[in-house]
Amino acid sequence: MDTEINTVNDSCNSSTSSDWRTYPFATEPIPKLSISDPEINRYIAETRPVIITDSKLVEPALKWNLDFLHENLGSSTFNVLVSKNEKFMYYDTRKVQRTKGFHSDVKFEEMKFDDFVKRLHRASDIEGDNVYLQQALNDTVGKKIVDDFVKFNWSWVTDQQKRHGWGPLTSNLLLIAPPGSITPAHYDEQENFFAQVGGQKRILLFSPDQFGKMYPYPVDHPHDRQSQVNFDDPDYERFPKFKEVKALEGFINPGEVLYIPMYWWHHIESNPNGKETTSVTFWYKTGTLPKQIPYPLSSQQKVSIMRNIEKMLSECLRNPEEIGPLLHMMTDGRYYNTHNIMPPV
Template identity: 25%
Template structure:
């Protein structure tokens, strides 16, 4: 039995008015297929170009290992020269990913290749973030710490994106004091016996191809899998709902520091405690009886 997923709506292009009225105000995801068609990046952005302009940059890498008490919040697992990393992506499958990296800050030349979309969101110009991954690599399901509205652009290859609205959180086994679900859930092939609440979750799905943009409203859960090696860029806008702005401030200035403190104090028992609590709370809230 697969997850209950509906294809995300797609449009070729949208006016500012339609984007705001039809998607931002109701907080509804959409794929805009042709938004980047007049960007230099549409023709230029591929692995060889990135290698040529940013090959000497040392980049932080993440893999799919479970969260450990030894790791700080969002701490990288390794480093590599961008040129070596691109070679690795093209040579063989790898779990190493680049995640939330402001490569544009390190290589200002890249700023010339894209345009800031004028579609009604006040985008944060200091934070164009890049993401890279090899074939089959996955990003654990999570929602963003700052509750941003996100414009997620994909380049080179194909990427599968699964989203869940914030109101689906009760079914997703959210880990306390964190932005993630339990990491032993395989969202490609979930174990409904162990995680029966997932059967109630209603999600959205799309496969992004080169140049396409996915709008992810604030607080949306997202799981990403690279169907082929590729890379993406996210542009962000602050939350428009005051309650989400308060949640963002709490996450950034209180939650993540508390979690780091508890990891140092309690070690792996803190991680294990949170994972166990995620299971118990979800089943108790939904009245699910398990062995």
């Protein structure tokens, strides 16, 4: 198998940029379908990613360039991640004190949009001053922005929510990232429509059934739900199964919407040759559990089970260093020998 990333080259998904990173795993294209294609409903029902065109979901926002936002966002303060490099790896500040020796190249700041724009423009001249705005869209963002937000294609997205039995909309985030920025691989516990407003992003997706190959941090760690693997230089001695991962790859352009199913890993990059990228996310809680759970369980359900077990052990043991040994004690030499199954390598 070719160990270099297989760049998608169909006309709907490809990018003209020659500076995208290359990674040591194979890829297949994320399906890209027009909103009129009934296959979209099947993809979403089966919790499989798909890029949707022509939805007009965020059409009123397509004029949201920096000048427009600067003029209309108002004087509120906004949530901004500041990184010493191009990677913006989120962490849970509530878990920092519980983790010995934790260090991050990213910090959180609140700043006026005017200050954000100034720092965004000079980021290329000042090492370690990359900024990434991640702000909830609410009534503090200015009248014209709210007016555009109200005119989103809510009928379509609400129909999808009802059709697939999702829970309530929890938030809409406005994301403004510098060129070449990276949100490293992670998964979320909600359904997500990721709408592109300005610029181009590349998305790499990994299915939940590859959970063991992605080496997530423990649930008590500030980087919970994120991969420990450095995609630019994988340490195969520590993470040998990462050699086996396969990804879906797609390029999302203004006006297009990517469905990211719950528990699907996603690694997101902004075009290194473009300007800043702007996106809006639509987050939905999962629906209620059916009275009769169908078997076999899906990979998403298995990830949920693992998280719940890990959280329960963490609460009971009150020492994350005891969780691994306890699980080994429970399984090693028992289940594999009893059922004549070879243990994983």
